[in-house]
Amino acid sequence: MIRISIQYLAQVKRAAGCAVESVEMPIGCTLRDTLRALAGRHDSVFRTMVLDEASEPRRSLLYFVGDSPAEPGQVLGDGDAITVLAPMAGG
Numbered sequence: 001m002i003r004i005s006i007q008y009l010a011q012v013k014r015a016a017g018c019a020v021e022s023v024e025m026p027i028g029c030t031l032r033d034t035l036r037a038l039a040g041r042h043d044s045v046f047r048t049m050v051l052d053e054a055s056e057p058r059r060s061l062l063y064f065v066g067d068s069p070a071e072p073g074q075v076l077g078d079g080d081a082i083t084v085l086a087p088m089a090g091g
Helices: 013-015 031-041 044-050
Strands: 003-011 019-024 060-065 081-085
Touching: 003 013, 003 031, 003 044, 019 031, 031 044, 031 060
Parallel strands: 003 081
Antiparallel strands: 003 019, 060 081
16 A cells, blocks of 8 residues: 545635545555545545546646646555645636
8 A cells, every 4th residue: 555645725625625635545546546536535526526427537627746747547656745726717
């Protein structure tokens, strides 16, 4: 098992009800696997915000592993830090 930390920003933080959490996942898991596991830990508002109808990570959100942009299929390692951000538009 590996331990991954997740930081939520903007609306995703409100939906999660926390700014940071950690989760244990199997070795070889992907960002997609981790987001699906997290969706199972939170209420339907969070799940709907993070996953689409096919249980795929929403393309409208931004995902980072460390400081680098990440794709859903990226394999994660022990100690990785994920950031999930809902871009905000302003005017």
